[in-house]
Amino acid sequence: MQQIGKLGRTGIAFTQSLGQSALLLWMALTAPPDRLSREFRRLVTQLYFIGVNSVLIVMLSGLFIGMVLALQGHTVLSRFGAVEALGQLVSLTLLRELGPVVAGLLFAGRAGSAITAELGFMKATEQLSALEMMGVDPLAHVLRPRFLAGLISMPILAQIFNAVAISSAWLVSTELLGIDSGSFWANMQQVVDFREDVVNGIIKAVVFGFVITWVALHEGYTAAPNTEGINRSTTRSVVIASLSVLALDFILTALMFGE
């Protein structure tokens, strides 16, 4: 009986939290706008902190994942004498799945955690209260530019990841595995469909960017205003965002590529 009660309480708490975070995002997005030049300046600042600062980790990860993918792909394809299809395998895997998902997981770890920790710190040091008492809406001033920056950055980061990973896979294929460069690119060009593969990958990345930034903002804004509270919220932010990315990827893949 107790277990059923506990399950019910967890369900209610989850629904409450979901409603609260949706309301928070709605209020942040619909808050009266400031002067356009200021809104733009805040957005550019956040694009730098959230997007540009994540470029290096995304590029390095793309570099290694592309190389590993080429090596593993070559091992499997050589058994069937189809090593020429390596470009095709690498590009479809990256554009459809690995690009948005791995970039999303990296984005949740690098930018999502930073957003949550920053907001939690701002709350603990009364910076959000100070804004409120100065007659400045913290939702519009702090949350909105971070959300928009996350939404814009994520698909760009996923495409950077794809570009680096495909380039590193090409390098390993041609220099290390002896595959002909022309057939690598030609095979890729033949099978990759812009609408089906590239656009669907971008849509996935936009959805992941939306969810990761939303979770990060909600966790930071509702963090308990002390060190322990910030730690807990930052961990929760990364865990919830990462699991959401994986679960949503399954749903989106089923919708986009399912028969």
Add this chain to the structure above:
Amino acid sequence: MSSIASFDHVALERGDRSIFRDLSLEIPDGKITAIMGPSGCGKTTLLRLLGRQLQPSAGHITLFDQNLRDLSPAQILAVRRRIGVLFQNGALFSDLNVFDNVAFPLREHTRLSERHIRDLVLIRLHMVGLRGARSLMPNELSGGMARRVALARAIVLDPEIILYDEPFAGQDPISMGVLCELIAQINKVLGICSVVVSHDIHETSMISDHIYIISEGKIVANGTPGELRNTANPLVRQFVAGEADGPIPFHYPGQDFWQDLDINRGTLCSK
């Protein structure tokens, strides 16, 4: 004397806990009013009520002749622009330097040119003695300096009332002296009303015109610092003299000590 703010039979609960019960007080214009009381008695909460960051569950709070309960969100923002707040740790924006922190309210709420903003910021920083520290970041400032920068930021829009939340907490004697002097000077020079929430009895008594003492959710005493020093009220005497035990007990309520140790007191004495 006219009052700028008043609390009329205010009550506030948080969860099951009652913070205020039937709290009434007046904050006179042009004076320094101190709200004092033991830690956890709701002093900071009182400031949050005055800034309409919290709503009372009963009673009315009036500020600038307006009932705070009746205000629309836009009116609340307008009222807040007439209030300056010095937060306990300064609450400086960690991504902005000293100059930009002080300039922040001007840039948000006025259309002044950068040249005018620069002049106003430097005047305020000069008032708090930190004109030379304008390009430092908040993490390069000591606690006392951070509070002085926050004070410059709180007065940069010429507020009509300034709320000070524990301005002396954790400060060395020199910083405390500087802050005391600044609070008194700013109140006099700008001719505004100040509300100081603190439990530092010595410093607060030096600068306040009137003191309210809160305990268990209501005002237990009020008067000038001199009147409170000579009061017969045992709780005020304990607070003013800093006695460890008294109406506010040293021991947190619990069962009898001997019972807790599981020792029969009579047996122990006979041995």
